[in-house]
Amino acid sequence: MEKSLLSKSGIIFDIQRYSIHDGPGIRTIVFIKGCPLKCPWCANPESQKMTLEIMYSKNLCSLCKRCIEVCSSNALKEVNGRIKVDRELCRVCGKCCQVCLMDARKIVGKRVTVDEVLSVVEKDRIFYERSGGGITLSGGEPLMQPEFSAALLAACKDKGLHTVIETSGYQKWELLWPVIINTDLVLLDIKIMDSSLHKEVIGVPNELILDNAKRISESGKEIIIRIPVIPGYNDSIDNLSNTAEFATKIGVKEIHLLPYHRLGESKYERLGRKYELKDIKVPSKEYLEHLVDRLQKYNLEIRIGG
Amino acid sequence: MLQTRVSYCEEKFRKPITNRIKRMREEVVSSKPILCSERALLVTEAYKETENEPMIIRRAKAFEKVLKNMTIEIWDDELIVGNHGGNGRRSAPVFPEWGTYWLEKELDEILESRKQDRFIVPQKVKEDLKSIFPYWKGKTVYERYRAMLPEETKRIRDAYIFTRDLFERGGYGHAAYDTPKVLKVGFKGIKEEVQERLRKLEKTNAKDQEKRLFYEAVLITSDAAIHFAHRFSEKAKFLAKKETNEVRKRELEKIAEVCAWVPENPARDFWEAVQVAWFLQLLVQIESNGNSVSPGRLDQYLYPYFKKDLEEGRLTIEQAQELLDCFWLKLNEIIKVWDKEATRVHPGFPMTQDVTIGGQTPDGFDATNELSYLMLNAQEHIRLQNPQFTVRIHKNTPDDFLMRVAEVVRFGTGMPAMFGDEICIPAIIRTTGVPLDRARDYRIVGCAELTPRGLQGRANGAYFNVARVVDLALNDGVDRLTGEKIGLSTGDPTKFKTFNEVIDAVKKQMAYFIEHNVTNNLIVDMVQRELTPHVFLSSIIEGCIEKGRDITWGGSLYGVTPTQPVGMATAADSLTAVKKLVFDEKKLTMAELKEALDSNFEGVRGEEIRQMLLKAPKYGNDDDEADFMVKKFTDIFFDELEKHRDIDGRPYATLILTLGSTVPHGWRTGATADGRKAKTPVSDSMSPTNGADKNGPTAVLKSASKIDQIRTMQGNILNLKFNRSILEDERALRKFALMIRTYLVDLKGLEVQVNVVDSKTLRDAQKHPEKYKDLIIRVAGYSARFVELAKEMQDDIIARTEHEAL
C-alpha cells in the first residue's frame, strides 16, 4: 500500500466499535466531522462543523470552576449555574477539558491519520469475519473530506475489509467517485424529493444528490436509500412514494425508514446551540408500519430502522 | 415480549407456560423464607443415640433419621415431589454439625432484621434451636477448625485477605454426581454393587475394614433414600383417595406409582427420570448444607427417556415441558440459612444449582437436542434465581439454538450464562488430566466451575483479595487502613528504583498469602474428614464405591480445589498506573502516590493524583498497555497457586468469580493506585472495573481474551452490560449472537454472561453517573452515553425500558 495513503489525515469526531445498525454485520463506525447540509433534525450536531469544538455537559458538572481558572483566553464564565463558553474567544486549546475532574468538558474532533484509524478498525477484524461486518464511514458527511475518506476506504479495501459509507451524496462527482470506488455499500440519505422544498429546509437543492445517486447505481455499486422520517417535514405519502419511485427507477432494491428521534437534543445545548424541532413527536410504530404498507406496491424491501 | 415473533427452531418445541405452572410459580414467589428446626432436632437426636459409633455410620444414621421423620409435603398442582424443609415451601433447615455459634448470635434479632436474606423465625423454632445449642458446643466443624488453625494463618484469615466463607462452616456441594447411573440401576443396583464389594473385602486388612464402614454407611443411606420416596408414594395414595377432581386424582395416583418405583429401581419413563433427578438434587441438599449442588447436563441424562416415551406415544411435548417447568420451580424451593458474613459474600440466597445444556457428546458431536430447547422454554417460563442456567457453545453449535439462547438472554435474568467448549475442554484436561471423552462431558457446577464426570471440587478454596495483595506490596506489607503489619516486608516502596521491584514485591506477597490460604483450606478439609463424611453424596459420585472411600477422604475419581482472585482489574490497573505514571512517564513519585493513597486522595493534590490514576489505561478497552499488565498479573497469581496441592494431593485451579465478595473485600481495602477510593467495592470477577471500559463490548471481549484463560480451569465470569435497545430486533439479536460465538469459538473465551440493563440500573445511573460511563444507548447512526443525556431523555429511556421489561 502506498505510504502516502496511510499518512493522509482528516478530522473525525468519534470511532465506535460494535455498531450494528449501519450496514451488515458487526461494524466499526468512523464519524467524519463536517457536513455541507443543515438538517434541523440532525442527531449529531457536533458533526456539522469541520472544526474542533468544546462540548459541555451540565449534568456532570460540579461547578468547581477549575476550567475557568485554567482558561488563559478568559472564554469561560459561570452563568446561572452552568459554565458558559464564549466561542468567539475560545481557541479550543483543550486545557479546560484536561483539568475537569467530572468529564463534563470534552473536545469534539480530532485530527487523525488513515493509519491511526486503521489500527482501531483492525481491532475488531475477528468479529467482522464471523458476522460479515467491516467499516462504516459516517458523519457528518464523509464526502466533506473526500481525500481523507477516499484514502481511508482505499486502505480498508487493501486490507480486505468490507466498506460502507453513509452519505447524503452532496458532492461534486469528481470528488465523490474516488470515495465510492472503494465502497461496497452506499447508505444514501434522501430526505426530500422536491428540490425547492429541499433547499428551503436543508439549505441546498437536491439535483446534485439525485444525479449522483443515479450515477453511483449505474456504476454497479449497491445502494440502500435511507429516509429519516421527520413528521411534518418529509413524511407525506407523496414524498415517500416519489422517493420509492426514484429508487425503483435507478435500480435500488432496499429502503430504510429511520424514525425521527430526539436523542441528539441535549447535545445542542452542550454545544451552546438551539434545537429547532422542539414540538415534533417521535413517530409511533403503528404509524411507521402504516407508511411501509403504503409503499408496498413498489417492488422494494422496506425496513424500519437501520 | 412473551409472544413468539421469530421461529428459531421448529415451532413444536416452543411451548407457552401453562396455568398450572403460573399458579405454582406464584406460590413459590410469594412464600417468604422461613426457618425450620426439624432437621436440627432430628440430627441432634441421632447424634445422641450414636455416640459410641464411628463417625461415618453416625452421619449415615443421622441422614436416615431425618428422612424417616421429617414432615413431607405434596403441594397443590405439583407433579414432581419432594420438599426440603418442614415449614412451608421455602423453609430452610438448620445444619448444626457445621456450626451453631453464629446462629446463637443471630437467632433472636439479626436473622429477622439483617440487611439481606432475612428469615421469618417462629417462636417455636427459636426455642427448639436454643434447646440443642448446648449439645453442639465444641462439637462443630467451625469450632474444630478454629482450634486447629495455626496462629499466623488465623491472623491473616482474620485480617480478611481471604475467606473461605461458607465452606469454613458448611459442607461440600461442588461435585458432579452421577445421575445417569442412578437412572440406570437405581439404589437397588447401588446396594447390590456395595454388597458384592463387601463380600470381597479381606477381614484382616485394615484398609478393608475402613472400606467396610463406608459400605455399611452407604447401605444405610441408600435404604433411607428409597424409604423417603416410599413415604411420598404413601402420601400421594392417601391424597388421591380424598381427591374429588378426577384429573388431579389420576395425577396423584401417578405420583404414588412413580415414587413407589424410583429411585429404588431403574427409571422406566421420562416422568420417573425427572423425579429421580429431583430426588438426588434434594437429598444431597438435605444431607449437608453444601452450596452449588448441581443437577448437571439434564438435557443429556433425560434424553433417552424422553425420546423413548415420545416414540412410544406415552408422552407429549406439552407434558414433558410441564414436568421440566415443575423441576425448575422445585429448585427455587431450596433455601439455606447462612450467617451475616456469608450473606455479604453470597447475597440473595444464591443456591447456584446449575443446569447445563448444549455442548458436545463424549465423542465430540453436537449434543443439542429437543430437551435443550424445552429447557430454554422452562427458563423463559420460570425466570427465577434457580437454576443457575448455563449453555455450552462450541464450533458446531447450531445457529438456531444460539439464537434461541440469545432470545432467552434478552429476557434479562442474566441467564443462561454461555460457556465455550473450545477452551473449557483443554483447560480441564490441562489441570486434571481426565481423558478427552470425559472432559467433553463436563458440566458447570455452581456459578462457573467446570466439572467433568467424577470430579469433586473442594470449593470454594477462598475469595482471595488480590487488589489488597498489590496494595500491600506498595506499602511494605502494612495494611493501609489499619496501619497493621499483615504481609511480608518487601521493601519501602518510596525506594523502589524500577517497576521490576514492584513486581517482585507483588510476587512475594502473593506467594506468602497463597501459602496461608492453602493452609487454611487444609485445616478445613482435615476437619471435614473427621467430622462430616458426606455418605449419600459419595454413594453417587464416581470413584467412591470403587475405592470404598468417602469424598471427604478423596474417594471421587478426580478432584480440584479452586481459589478465586477478587479485584483482578483493580489490582492490574493499579500496577498499570504505577508503571506508567511513576516509572515510565515520571509524572508522579512513589512518595506522592503513597501520600495520596494513605489519605484516600485528600485535598486538591490528592484529587489531581486520583484523576491522573483514573486516566491511566484500563483493562477492558482492548488497549495492549493495560491488557498486558492483566496478563502479567494473572500469570503471577496462576504461577503461585498452581504450585500447591490440596488435601487429596490434587491440583489447585483458578476460578475468577467474586459474587458479592467485592463489597466486604472492598471495605477492608484502602485507596488503590487505579484511582479507586478506600472502602468502595473492588472489581468484579473477570470484568473491567465499573465504568472503565469505554469502547463497547467487543473491546471488553478482546481484552479478556488476552488472559491465559486455559489457566482458569475452575471457570471465570465475564459480565457484559447491554441496554435492551441493542438487542431489540432480530437482526440486532443475530449480531449479538455472532459476537458471542466469536468470543467463545474464535477468541476462545471461557464464559460470558449478559446483563440486560433494567430500569433500576438506569435510575442508579442517573444518580451516580460516574459509575456508568460505559452505558451506551444506540440507535441507527447515532449513539450516546446514557449519562450524558438530558434528564428528560433519560427518563424517557427508562420508561421505554420499563415498558419492555416483561
Ligand code: SF4
Ligand atoms: S472543571 Fe468541569 S466540573 Fe468543574 S466547573 Fe468546569 S466543567 Fe464543571
Ligand code: SF4
Ligand atoms: S478550550 Fe482553551 S480557550 Fe477554550 S474554553 Fe477551554 S481553556 Fe479556554
